[in-house]
Amino acid sequence: MGTLKSSESTVWFTLYRAVSPQGVAECSHTYIRNRTGLSTRTITRAIDRLSELGLVERIYGGWEGAISRYLVRGTVCRTPSAQG
Numbered sequence: 001m002g003t004l005k006s007s008e009s010t011v012w013f014t015l016y017r018a019v020s021p022q023g024v025a026e027c028s029h030t031y032i033r034n035r036t037g038l039s040t041r042t043i044t045r046a047i048d049r050l051s052e053l054g055l056v057e058r059i060y061g062g063w064e065g066a067i068s069r070y071l072v073r074g075t076v077c078r079t080p081s082a083q084g
Helices: 006-017 029-036 039-050
Strands: 024-027 056-060 068-072
Touching: 006 024, 006 029, 006 039, 006 068, 024 029, 029 039, 039 056
Parallel strands: none
Antiparallel strands: 024 068, 056 068
């Protein structure tokens, strides 16, 4: 697996935060754009890349402005902080 670009990690984290108790994130590109400030095209590219990496699976694709449903895989990992 490669390193994620900042836009990809931002989109993944936005989807991760939107996951329901049923394990599905229901978000439109507008929702993601409003929370991240990224363009719709950048969001689309990020979701495509996250799908290639197996971190996101689109289970229902909406149309322009509609809600899509995603399975979000992976977890948030913290980098150990330096102790001095």
